[in-house]
Amino acid sequence: MDIKKSVVLGICAVAVVGIGYAVYWDYLRQTDPEFRRKLKKTRKKAAKAKKAAAEESKVRAADFLRKAVEQVGNENFPTDVTAKEKYFMEQVAKGENLFAKGESDYLDAALCFYKALKVYPNPVELIMIYQKTIPEAVFNLVYEMMSIEVKKKQAEYFENFPPKEMNVKVEEVSQRSTSDDHVRRALISTKDFAPGDVIFVEQAIASALDPSLEGNEFCSYCLKELNGSEFHDESDLFGAIYCSESCREKAMTEYETLLFTTRDDSRSSKEARLMESVKSGKVKYPLMIARFLAKMVHEETQKVATGIEEEYSTWDHIERLRFLAVNPSDKESKEIKLMRDLFETKVPGMEEFISEERYLMLKGKLLYNAYGIHTEHNLGTIRENLEETVRSSQPTVIGAGFYRVASYLAHSCSPNTEVRFPDKNNVLSIVATKPIRTGDELNVSYIRVGDRDYSNRRNELETKWRFKCTCTKCLEETGEIDTIA
Numbered sequence: 225m226d227i228k229k230s231v232v233l234g235i236c237a238v239a240v241v242g243i244g245y246a247v248y249w250d251y252l253r254q255t256d257p258e259f260r261r262k263l264k265k266t267r268k269k270a271a272k273a274k275k276a277a278a279e280e281s282k283v284r285a286a287d288f289l290r291k292a293v294e295q296v297g298n299e300n301f302p303t304d305v306t307a308k309e310k311y312f313m314e315q316v317a318k319g320e321n322l323f324a325k326g327e328s329d330y331l332d333a334a335l336c337f338y339k340a341l342k343v344y345p346n347p348v349e350l351i352m353i354y355q356k357t358i359p360e361a362v363f364n365l366v367y368e369m370m371s372i373e374v375k376k377k378q379a380e381y382f383e384n385f386p387p388k389e390m391n392v393k394v395e396e397v398s399q400r401s402t403s404d405d406h407v408r409r410a411l412i413s414t415k416d417f418a419p420g421d422v423i424f425v426e427q428a429i430a431s432a433l434d435p436s437l438e439g440n441e442f443c444s445y446c447l448k449e450l451n452g453s454e455f456h457d458e459s460d461l462f463g464a465i466y467c468s469e470s471c472r473e474k475a476m477t478e479y480e481t482l483l484f485t486t487r488d489d490s491r492s493s494k495e496a497r498l499m500e501s502v503k504s505g506k507v508k509y510p511l512m513i514a515r516f517l518a519k520m521v522h523e524e525t526q527k528v529a530t531g532i533e534e535e536y537s538t539w540d541h542i543e544r545l546r547f548l549a550v551n552p553s554d555k556e557s558k559e560i561k562l563m564r565d566l567f568e569t570k571v572p573g574m575e576e577f578i579s580e581e582r583y584l585m586l587k588g589k590l591l592y593n594a595y596g597i598h599t600e601h602n603l604g605t606i607r608e609n610l611e612e613t614v615r616s617s618q619p620t621v622i623g624a625g626f627y628r629v630a631s632y633l634a635h636s637c638s639p640n641t642e643v644r645f646p647d648k649n650n651v652l653s654i655v656a657t658k659p660i661r662t663g664d665e666l667n668v669s670y671i672r673v674g675d676r677d678y679s680n681r682r683n684e685l686e687t688k689w690r691f692k693c694t695c696t697k698c699l700e701e702t703g704e705i706d707t708i709a
């Protein structure tokens with residue numbers, strides 16, 4: 225018998241045995257209930273074991289990834305360029321060798337690629353390269369590590385921010401008032417203070433002068449009054465003036481070059497239209513939003529250029545601030561169009577980032593959280609625009625500023641702290657006005673109190689910040705003091 229035939233016969237014999245066994249099997253299945261029961265049990269057990277094994281390997285992988293992120297977070301990475309390059313090349317080569325070995329080494333391979341990301345100057349670009357060059361399963365593991373890291377960082381936000389030296393922490397407090405119960409975030413003192421003590425000092429994320437003062441006596445960057453010495457920028461066709469060379473330079477680097485350096489000074493230019501809308505609407509927030517967005521772009525480009533990344537970006541800080549929703553109207557649609565037109569030619573893709581939802585959110589956050597910046601000058605003609613609900617206990621303000629930490633301060637008509645601008649610019653100081661103990665909640669007055677009665681004050685607070693003030697002063701005046709435990 226030749227080999228070919230024997231192979232065919234062999235196959236036939238196996239097939240016959242196979243068919244015979246299948247028939248016998250089917251017969252048992254149909255006729256023997258005990259067999260059927262056992263069979264079902266065995267199948268269930270096998271499926272269960274398979275599921276458990278898959279679960280276990282998933283849990284093991286998740287545990288590996290979590291621990292890996294933790295370990296990488298505590299690692300010291302090289303800082304100088306040559307050492308970074310060397311480390312990067314080593315990790316990438318190691319990762320490639322590992323994934324070539326097969327699935328069992330995918331986790332270790334992913335860890336190498338994740339470590340390489342830590343020293344690469346433009347991580348977003350590298351992720352895009354990974355997506356095209358490494359196996360999908362490994363890429364997904366790298367991606368998973370990145371999202372664990374982001375979630376961990378976000379979850380720890382209020383443990384790391386505000387920094388310890390600011391003497392305050394953000395905590396959730398439950399508000400028991402006569403009208404409603406809700407949880408709100410508040411600033412709690414981490415030290416004792418006497419009246420007059422400065423609790424913290426804070427730089428603005430973005431600020432803007434009242435439009436009537438732009439280009440006129442006040443510094444466009446720090447909002448300080450000029451004392452004769454003005455610094456103009458030749459390329460700025462919109463008349464911003466500065467109190468010092470340093471302010472001019474900062475404005476140029478952070479936002480001005482991006483926003484307003486243009487060869488087109490016609491009234492129809494995008495820049496001119498934005499300024500026209502700010503001035504005619506007598507509102508500060510569009511300029512603040514434009515500056516804020518430009519600053520974000522600057523922050524991102526700096527990150528790529530220097531490889532240095534702050535623990536939390538400005539966007540991370542902003543994201544957490546609460547706000548009141550702004551309903552879209554024609555006015556907002558026009559503002560959004562203006563903003564998109566302005567950015568579209570300057571930063572590709574930015575016009576998509578400025579979605580209606582994002583713009584309204586930013587506007588809501590600014591109006592809800594910003595502080596009016598006051599000076600001691602007698603500026604009787606300058607009044608807060610009614611639409612701009614910036615917080616201020618002073619009747620006159622020269623502009624507004626948006627701050628990361630001070631945003632969390634609650635209101636009281638008889639507050640234990642005060643917002644001050646001691647250098648007569650946009651740098652804010654929170655100063656104790658009463659003795660403060662560690663653990664006390666800090667508050668400021670969102671509105672001018674003076675001799676206004678409680679219903680007048682409550683009206684303003686309810687209209688602008690949608691809460692009913694139940695501070696001791698209000699409760700004393702209303703006689704409600706005993707109704708709150």
Ligand SMILES: C[S@@+](CC[C@H](N)C(=O)[O-])C[C@H]1O[C@@H](n2cnc3c(N)ncnc32)[C@H](O)[C@@H]1O
Nearest residue numbers: 408409546592593631632633634635689690691
């Ligand atoms: C600018 S935010 C302050 C931070 C805010 N508490 C948070 O949770 O992020 C203003 C909002 O805080 C709340 N708030 C401030 N002072 C309050 C007070 N005395 N009583 C109740 N709610 C207050 C109100 O909801 C108000 O609209």
